[in-house]
Amino acid sequence: MGDHMGGLWIRPMRDEDVETVSLLEEAAFSMPWSADAFRDMLAREDAVYLVAEQDGEILGVCGLHQSFESGEITNVSVCKEKRGAGIGTRLMEEILKVSRGREITQLLLEVRVSNEAAIHVYEKCGFQVIGRRKDFYEEPWEDAFVMECKL
Numbered sequence: 001m002g003d004h005m006g007g008l009w010i011r012p013m014r015d016e017d018v019e020t021v022s023l024l025e026e027a028a029f030s031m032p033w034s035a036d037a038f039r040d041m042l043a044r045e046d047a048v049y050l051v052a053e054q055d056g057e058i059l060g061v062c063g064l065h066q067s068f069e070s071g072e073i074t075n076v077s078v079c080k081e082k083r084g085a086g087i088g089t090r091l092m093e094e095i096l097k098v099s100r101g102r103e104i105t106q107l108l109l110e111v112r113v114s115n116e117a118a119i120h121v122y123e124k125c126g127f128q129v130i131g132r133r134k135d136f137y138e139e140p141w142e143d144a145f146v147m148e149c150k151l
């Protein structure tokens with residue numbers, strides 16, 4: 001995992017990353033996960049969390065929960081100043097590799113219907129919209145697209 005392309009390193013999240021990652025979440029989402037929620041996930045066998053690091057700074061995070069041959073992608077977030085630089089795409093490409101290594105055949109995720117930048121990244125990585133969840137998000141209330149990628 002850690003190719004250093006452009007000084008960006010994708011690696012597994014560690015305990016000492018949790019505080020930074022939870023601050024990144026707070027900046028990105030109206031209903032962010034807490035540091036404790038991330039800590040709980042790190043301890044689980046069925047979860048994988050990756051961070052994007054550059055010059056010692058964490059710029060993004062992406063999580064995967066596995067249930068048999070199916071996986072759900074959670075918490076894809078990139079720090080606001082660095083959006084559009086391909087970090088989200090790099091995280092997604094790495095999580096796809098990890099998924100294949102875990103013999104996952106189907107990945108799902110939810111995304112706000114208005115989040116065109118994220119939807120574009122997911123489509124580029126092989127996801128397509130398969131459904132819509134009404135009022136899935138709060139603050140502000142908004143529908144979610146359900147997207148799927150077959151591996």
